[in-house]
Amino acid sequence: MAPVGSKRGVLERLDAGEVVIGDGGFVFALEKRGYVKAGPWTPEAAAEHPEAVRQLHREFLRAGSNVMQTFTFYASDDKLENRGNKLTFTGQQINEAACDLAREVANEGDALVAGGVSQTPSYLSCKSEDEVKKIFKKQLDVFIKKNVDFLIAEYFEHVEEAEWAVQVLKATGKPVAATLCIGPEGDMHGVSPGECAVRLVKAGADIVGVNCHFDPMTCVKTVAMMKAGVEKAGLKAHYMTQPLAYHTPDCSCQGFIDLPEFPFALEPRILTRWEMQHYAREAYKAGIRYIGGCCGFEPYHIRAVAEELATERGILPEASEKHGMWGSGLEMHTKPWVRARARRDYWERLKPASGRPLCPSMSTPDGWGVTRGHAELMQQKEATTAEQLRPLFQKYQREMRIALPPSLLRLQTLIS
Amino acid sequence: MAPVGSKRGVLERLDAGEVVIGDGGFVFALEKRGYVKAGPWTPEAAAEHPEAVRQLHREFLRAGSNVMQTFTFYASDDKLENRGNKLTFTGQQINEAACDLAREVANEGDALVAGGVSQTPSYLSCKSEDEVKKIFKKQLDVFIKKNVDFLIAEYFEHVEEAEWAVQVLKATGKPVAATLCIGPEGDMHGVSPGECAVRLVKAGADIVGVNCHFDPMTCVKTVAMMKAGVEKAGLKAHYMTQPLAYHTPDCSCQGFIDLPEFPFALEPRILTRWEMQHYAREAYKAGIRYIGGCCGFEPYHIRAVAEELATERGILPEASEKHGMWGSGLEMHTKPWVRARARRDYWERLKPASGRPLCPSMSTPDGWGVTRGHAELMQQKEATTAEQLRPLFQKYQREMRIALPPSLLRLQTLIS
Amino acid sequence: MAPVGSKRGVLERLDAGEVVIGDGGFVFALEKRGYVKAGPWTPEAAAEHPEAVRQLHREFLRAGSNVMQTFTFYASDDKLENRGNKLTFTGQQINEAACDLAREVANEGDALVAGGVSQTPSYLSCKSEDEVKKIFKKQLDVFIKKNVDFLIAEYFEHVEEAEWAVQVLKATGKPVAATLCIGPEGDMHGVSPGECAVRLVKAGADIVGVNCHFDPMTCVKTVAMMKAGVEKAGLKAHYMTQPLAYHTPDCSCQGFIDLPEFPFALEPRILTRWEMQHYAREAYKAGIRYIGGCCGFEPYHIRAVAEELATERGILPEASEKHGMWGSGLEMHTKPWVRARARRDYWERLKPASGRPLCPSMSTPDGWGVTRGHAELMQQKEATTAEQLRPLFQKYQREMRIALPPSLLRLQTLIS
């Protein structure tokens, strides 16, 4: 076990041209394991069920992750208490527990600890810059106390809020990474990826990129646009991508939140390990060196990234003891026709079937067109009431009528 | 924590008409977490990485499982040493460690421990009844020593081998469950589900059914055929199903092993939680009371089974603290159009898209038509050699030519 | 032009082991051309727009058809006047005009004229054997007067009614072919294909088989079952198949009528010419020698059948002047990458995309489960009234609710 502080830092590694492998998203992985509630998506499990969080950290470490992100997504006080969410732990308890778990596992291998902040309900509800910055500072106090190795501002839909976060984080003197959850169309206010990146670098970010909301190849494309913008502006930065593990060819600017399948029916969209190897290669080719994942990533997805870049990194991850490269472990399979699949070209060219003949291959995303400032987006402490849900359900049914059965109304008139 | 032995046994529960919820398959879940190697699929992780196995047991327990199956799949000595697989632990060490882990977690809740045996390379290689039974006995000695609550003979493709296993297990006096990995077409020798079930009951099984190889609705259909067979024969039994969490509408009698996507590209076929609730309901309606899962099941799939049958069981699982029934947790979501999805009818009627417009919805399964007795199915201790792989790769390419580009040969002649 | 009667008859050809190529279905082809109304599907165009009917006959003749079926589908008096259908021509006028057109074009080549009768509303409405037979006799009088070469009883859902038709036709002394519109599950009363065939042969049919309702490969399979039945009974017959040109993997026993796409959205299911060549080969291999088509067939589909069997027949159809075998005409294409498609293996292995990413690959067929004897199936002269439609629309909406949005009702309650 290396003593704290003895490891080479994230910028040291990136400056040397090395690949830094991130981890995967914790909220989705722990939701499937039974420790996170979809809807609030808050990370109280760090305090409530530390053994589950520790185990997931370990699996990502084994899979090749160089970074243990503190499980502090949506752990700001305003989010923890949003829309009727009830907690038995304070924000400080959660943030501290998350730091301790990340450090404990990071010390079991060659990984750094990154403290993370993300977008706040306060911004969406049009609170002032000061108020929003205070939210970030409160989380930051814990990160500094626990001496994380670097900081990440991630999952921001509006570059303005991300700039505020970067400014707060930068003041600590620690390296700062910043990722927006945007695609090629830019942020929710229509700011292009190139301009977003320039603004983040000017605000103080050392590493810029995107996370969540879009599939790997879309994220690589978006970061490539960011890189072009930064270089055109004569600035310098490192680049980072932590995409979804879901195919999202049908998304508009809001990403997978708009897909009808979000968040409980995304299974058919999960990438295979071979698709992840393709992602890792393309990200590398695009000049991105901090390569990780977000929602949908399981440890084997990170291992696929690490295996694809094993030559460049000069190392295979520990978990590759349990994985033959390109399916070679199948040489040990009982059935001869499965042994015949122990080949790279087999897996590379396969177009996997869905087994779902009654389902389409793409969806029409919801497009409600509301953003910051719109009344429907105002957040609240109280639980959403039935009265508040009614117009949403009505709007949904109305949209469906327009998109699908335009004259169901006529039919209903005829019937009643 | 209840003292060992104080819990009501599996037959006691089934005789009382209660639902017993099984767990999910460990090899696939732990392969994704980095602890099991696809190909040999052997369970050395019980001894090698007990914290990972313990954590998975705990997640299934939280999700509602009443049974902790010892992680002893393919843990017979002949399988552990098959085709060049190298182990640092003996079979006995693995089996003992698996029993200890299952008991430890079972004692944290209302769960029983079941010791499991499964089909052997020895049978496929045409060894004698005595030799095969010796293999089972060796595993059984550990189960008895560790005093498991009941026994399961699972994952048998040939009813004959399953009968041998049941006979060995039955001799212990403990309750015995037996599941074949077959579909409506019957076992690999063409014995129908009804006849298979009758033979298993006559061999001494208290509970009969199927596990693995087919999707939930196909398994429910197959067990219904078993039940009809047993009842027609004037016998009595309890019924059990532990299916895949993958859609397999395109499988022939060998099940998902034949699908081109097996085992590394099955992602698009994974069932949603809502599809699992449908499965639980249909299994219940068909008179099946032991309802669990196999490969592909994650803890949230078992939770879906437990939630669907919450009324019948009179209890919600612990992990439902982190899950709103039918998406109700989404009432707390930031975005109003996601709050509009907090409704049962939304999730029940959704046909999830694959996000894969270049992929088909069904595959043509491999159909090599080899079974026990065929030279290609003989198992061996030594690693498969390149010389042995060559004809398999050739055969694959030959089949592909027939199935797909019938005159690639002609083209090749023209080109060269 | 050969003098009438000088041509070799249908049985003479089949007895000699020759292939007889049928034509395609007229109602669907002429509906697309603007001369037949979907719903009543009646053939008044023979009298009303003879040039359109003549042209379609010619196209099938050019494509290789050896049989010109009189365009007399649903031309029985009871059907012509069913459900408010209004006609300016009598049944006799239509039947006579159809005979004249078929004869005129048949004489332009090596084709025979076949007079056809099909199932009647009278049978569905439970009229007596005598009444139903009278309907057939009335059409038959015209066929005899016009001296057709042979007779076809086609498109029967119930073998009983088909037997009655064969008995009436057989009395004329002309060769009789009989085809049911059934699949492997048998007729609407559950009589198996094998038994149906035996009963038709015993009733006097020289040629038996199936037409319409199912796709080509399903029809080949069904006729193979018929052949097996006839041979097992020690009888002799010739075999015939005239399938849909639509893929119907998702149909139940009622065939494509039950598909939600019937009859106005079947386009994505249309077979390519290459799929038709596959059909022709498989039908030939199954021992079927009368090979034609039904709804959805266009002249190029029949040409594909004739081209596939060109060696066996010793002749290419006239229309092959305008078609390079296996795409060889593309050697003349302007674009080099299209010239690269001038190869058999290209077209044989292509899996054509639908261009419809929002659509599924299969449908759930309607399954109302009503058949002869059920009140809803009683036919009537008068137009369907709005009062009669209302319960049908309601039932549809109800089914949809069950199949799709189970709690739309609840939602509606909430909203209103």
Next chain:
Amino acid sequence: MAPVGSKRGVLERLDAGEVVIGDGGFVFALEKRGYVKAGPWTPEAAAEHPEAVRQLHREFLRAGSNVMQTFTFYASDDKLENRGNKLTFTGQQINEAACDLAREVANEGDALVAGGVSQTPSYLSCKSEDEVKKIFKKQLDVFIKKNVDFLIAEYFEHVEEAEWAVQVLKATGKPVAATLCIGPEGDMHGVSPGECAVRLVKAGADIVGVNCHFDPMTCVKTVAMMKAGVEKAGLKAHYMTQPLAYHTPDCSCQGFIDLPEFPFALEPRILTRWEMQHYAREAYKAGIRYIGGCCGFEPYHIRAVAEELATERGILPEASEKHGMWGSGLEMHTKPWVRARARRDYWERLKPASGRPLCPSMSTPDGWGVTRGHAELMQQKEATTAEQLRPLFQKYQREMRIALPPSLLRLQTLIS
């Protein structure tokens, strides 16, 4: 029958704000009927099989077409003799016959005759402006002699060649329409739709738009871009669209020629009549008033356009006698569940299944990236030789290797 010349001209109608309905493409429709050869796609049928061409004209007239386009597509002398195509008729004979047939049928109703020219192999082979213009003049001489009502320059991939054609046509004093076969990305040299339209208007075109190569909604979008360009330039024009009847969501700038399914496996992409009504409505909303079709259109597709715009036009087409609006003819169907489909909302919301579970929903288009000036695009009189095909087949196989089985080569090495 109206005397020649007594009808209101095309500009008179468009200036008055009326809708002018075009016809559908003849080469694809007649290829399926057996009179046109795919590859050369030349229109000798006008002279060779006038009855077939006349019948198709009639069907479009019945369906609502206001324009009979002379069947002179690719009837320039250089195209008629391209790549080994052999003809028994001269270009003049074909062009004259086509004019006579169009006039004959136009006079049976309220339709105008339009003489059409299209792109030439001469332009692709880099011949001079003078040489290319001479080709157009030769066809034009026949149109003037036969006194067509107006002229159409259609199916141009390069705006430059289209300008030359418009200049030649404009000199006659007759109204001139000009359509490119381009999508939103512009012509093959990258000129945007807006700029293309401006250049065509400046060259003398009265009506501008697109035809062929893309699906209806893509064409509407492209013409909307043209309209915006013309209006921004302060010019005036009428707008026109004659799209494919095939869905092409996966096309790049070259359109459906690049799709692997072109031209013999496009069936699953054919639009339904309801999709055509949607197209007509959207085209109308976009300010397009000349609305017709191209390849893939059958008479019922044009009827759907005419039915959708029946209110605006104040008239239903003749062929609507045989078509109930929105499926109302199904009220006369025998089966009650089909009668339940006699409703607009049923057909509007249906997402038709393909019946092809082994096929994907989208294809990867060929992208050879060759255009005018590239050696592979040089046209020739002589038939393509086997030596010339070999590199094309090789290139195809090479591409396929890259796109699909990246290491088939390795495998082949291993095997051999």
